[in-house]
Amino acid sequence: MIAIDWGGTNFRLQVVNAVGDIVYNITRPIGINQSSRAELEQCLIDATTQLPAQYASAPIVMSGAVGSNIGLYETPYIECPVNPYQLVEHLINIQVSDINAFIVPGIKTHVREGLPDVMRGEETQILGWMQQASRAELKEALLCLPGTHSKWVLVKRGEIVDFYTAFSGELFGSLCAQSLLVSGTQIHDETAFLQGVKINTRDTFLLNLMFSARSRVLAGLHEKNVSAAYLSGVLIGAEVKAAMKLYGKKKNIHLIGADLLVNSYATAIQIYQGKSIKHQGALMAAKGARLLANRFLVNHSLERRA
Incomplete structure (x- = not known):
């Protein structure tokens, strides 16, 4: 399948095989923040056209700011606590030219003094981390996802129960x-x-x-x-x-x-x-997108081309 992590500053496409390994990738400095909708659509078309023929029919799952109110299509937020399978049921199907793709919803929380907090994109990396986490870690763990808007995420009983953003x-x-x-x-x-x-x-x-x-x-x-x-x-x-x-x-x-x-x-x-343990963000995102695609394919027919 094809996993696209599209944030405010960069576009990253990864072809992921059946076990979650990245076998092909394309990166471009075309972010959601600086681009019009027409430019975003053209970026997606150009990148998928560039793919080798053997990947042409792979399903596409996109995450990140691409699903925000300045992205290709605004997807809703799911309220914490969130487990991986809720995200599967809330994938949003979009059509760009002849490309059929799915966008992962974001997550929101209101746990501290009534202040809202949101994430888009990190949830897919967290799902990838969950796949390789031990039972003890899934029972309770603290995750940090550094970036433009860093996330600190509390996982309990295999669910995202709390998080906050650092600017x-x-x-x-x-x-x-x-x-x-x-x-x-x-x-x-x-x-x-x-x-x-x-x-x-x-x-x-x-x-x-x-x-x-x-x-x-x-x-x-x-x-x-x-x-x-x-x-x-x-x-x-x-x-x-x-x-x-x-x-x-x-x-x-x-x-x-x-x-x-x-x-x-x-x-x-x-x-x-x-103390900390390091994990590669790109690999975790790929594994998370693979999980979403696999779970979706259990009950749906998901094809890249309409």
């Missing part, structure tokens, strides 16, 4: 692009990153800690070209600190995402006396 990734990108905190060419410096993470151990305001990315340069405490690395540490450190306070120090925090970002979060978790 860290998008905030970091905006500050680097548009603020005085970061300027000029930047390099990744692990020492500066660690200093940013550890600065959160002080009893002070996050907004003040963020400004220290500039004030430390002016004071000669770090070079201007490592300000982004330091700021990244400040934001990730604050996020990890808050999450571990909210959910407690679980036995292991399961990190699901891209290697570089996952490694940064693992470092921050370790600094705050936590």
Whole structure:
């Protein structure tokens, strides 16, 4: 089957075989945030046309911002707690040209002080993680999915029962692009990153800690070209600190995402006396989409071409 993970900044298509392995992939920097509906439709048509002939009739399952109110088709949110099979029953069928595809619904929760929270795309990665999780992990586990809008997810009894979103990734990108905190060419410096993470151990305001990315340069405490690395540490450190306070120090925090970002979060978790296990986000997404397609095919005829 074909799994498409389509977020705010990137399009990723993966052909997944019967056991959930990725056998072919296409990635393009065409995100939901920057594209019109016509551009999104053309991206999907171009990518599927490019596929080798042996994959032409594979069913397509899409997840992520593609199902948001700025995507190809807005799909509803399902209220927590959510188990994998509820998502199967709420797949939305859409037609783009002669392409027949299904979009995975999002998930919502209202558990803290009446504040809503939502996710799109991460639920498919969580399903992939569930397939390889132990019974003890399915009974209760804490997951972190770093990204533009990082998710911290509590799983109990094989269900997604609670989660919250941290705006860290998008905030970091905006500050680097548009603020005085970061300027000029930047390099990744692990020492500066660690200093940013550890600065959160002080009893002070996050907004003040963020400004220290500039004030430390002016004071000669770090070079201007490592300000982004330091700021990244400040934001990730604050996020990890808050999450571990909210959910407690679980036995292991399961990190699901891209290697570089996952490694940064693992470092921050370790600094705050936590332990983590790393999982590849692309692989978990592929396995989750495979599960959805398999379960759907039990009771339905799902064909890629109309």
